[in-house]
Amino acid sequence: MFGGGGMNPRKMKQMMKQMGIDVTELDAEEVVIRTADEELVFSDAQVTRMDAQGQETYQVVGEPETRDPGSAAGAVESGDDDVNDADGDSADAIPEDDVELVATRAGVGKSEAREALEAADGDLASAIASLE
Template sequence: MFGGGGMNPRKMQQMMKQMGIDVTDIDAEEVIIRTEDEELVFSDAQVTRMDAQGTQTYQVVGEPETRERGASEESASEDTDADTDTDADANASAGIPDSDVEIVAQRAGVSADEAREALADEDGDLAAAIARFE
């Protein structure tokens, strides 16, 4: 990005700090990217967050496992009975990862319950859930 191929990593961090860029490594257990058709699941991925001028950018490094969209949600709800609307709502929110709830709550400035409800209404779409509060 900055062309610092042979640059000392410590010097690079100093320069980035001077430019107002903060880089943080995140100890992630799993990263899931959901597309319309599939899910890309990164286990043991290296995740880095870069904060620059009020914008957070995430970099994920690793080899993803590809699986059909909804495969994990179906297995989670097979053991439950969804005969009523309240049971269906509970099953939808049970499949939402706590990390997604935390992201929406933090970015939108709302409670975890409100974030979880927005994620459930938006079928787990982080951007759409955050946009509901903006």
């Protein structure tokens, strides 16, 4: 970025501070990147956050483990199913936070928001658009 390959780290930090760039090391336990085709899971990754003029950039360094999409999400959803089954609610795929968000944005009640989410297969934007 600066071109001085042999620049000492102290001088580099000083220059970055003068330019308004703040670098912070994060103590991340796990980083997951989900794409349509796969999930990249970084365990014990080194994560750095760089804040430059209000724009945050994250750098992840480590070796990822590749998983099929939804393999970990299925385990999370099954945990959510147990919570919803305890309520006797058959709409186990719709999180309560999503229902509240749609209800607030569209200005409707929770039951109407839940119906719209179910009709839209959980797609928040579609549910809100159908209620407006």
